[in-house]
Amino acid sequence: xxxxxxxxxxxxxxxxxxxxxxxxxxxxxxxxxxxxxxxxxxxxxxxxxxxxxxxxxxxxxxxxxxxxxxxxxxxxxxxxxxxxxxxxxxxxxxxxxxxxxxxxxxxxxxxxxxxxxxxxxxxxxxxxxxxxxxxxxxxxxxxxxxxxxxxxxxxxxxxxxxxxxxxxxxxxxxxxxxxxxxxxxxxxxxxx
Numbered sequence: 396x397x398x399x400x401x402x403x404x405x406x407x408x409x410x411x412x413x414x415x416x417x418x419x420x421x422x423x424x425x426x427x428x429x430x431x432x433x434x435x436x437x438x439x440x441x442x443x444x445x446x447x448x449x450x451x452x453x454x455x456x457x458x459x460x461x462x463x464x465x466x467x468x469x470x471x472x473x474x475x476x477x478x479x480x481x482x483x484x485x486x487x488x489x490x491x492x493x494x495x496x497x498x499x500x501x502x503x504x505x506x507x508x509x510x511x512x513x514x515x516x517x518x519x520x521x522x523x524x525x526x527x528x529x530x531x532x533x534x535x536x537x538x539x540x541x542x543x544x545x546x547x548x549x550x551x552x553x554x555x556x557x558x559x560x561x562x563x564x565x566x567x568x569x570x571x572x573x574x575x576x577x578x579x580x581x582x583x584x585x586x587x
Contacts, residue, residue, distance in 0.1 A: 398416060399415070399534055410570070430469060436453050469497060487530065489584060528570075531576070543568060
């Protein structure tokens with residue numbers, strides 16, 4: 396079965412696995428499917444013709460260009476489903492509120508939903524771990540982990556000082572070294 400994961404960015408900038416959840420449909424697909432059920436978004440469920448946009452692409456495009464207005468807490472949760480996004484510590488309490496409102500509004504118990512458990516885990520992190528700089532997600536095990544380990548080639552003794560070098564390994568994704576990530580700017584939520 397697929398899985399997804401909540402990762403933390405630690406004090407050194409490394410993306411470290413914090414929590415894993417079975418069945419990745421309880422995260423991104425849950426969010427996307429609930430939004431396309433609530434809002435009138437055109438397009439087929441899946442696009443197979445060149446140049447055709449499916450309902451998911453229309454959802455993302457509509458939110459991005461402002462033609463689809465969704466609630467601020469829905470927008471905040473949607474942002475966490477995007478590739479390579481980080482949510483900085485200053486926004487974590489706001490994200491917890493947004494996740495809980497999304498569950499309250501959209502979870503009818505018919506579908507797997509990890510958003511409540513993720514909110515609980517983030518709330519615990521905020522309370523107990525001052526070294527968390529940000530969080531990110533490995534959205535589904537059926538795709539590459541964009542915050543996964545970075546493969547290191549043998550260093551010929553330069554890095555490890557050993558001859559012969561045997562340090563071919565992976566290191567965690569590090570936000571101070573690796574490129575491509577970005578920070579979500581969350582929207583204020585009434586009552587937060």
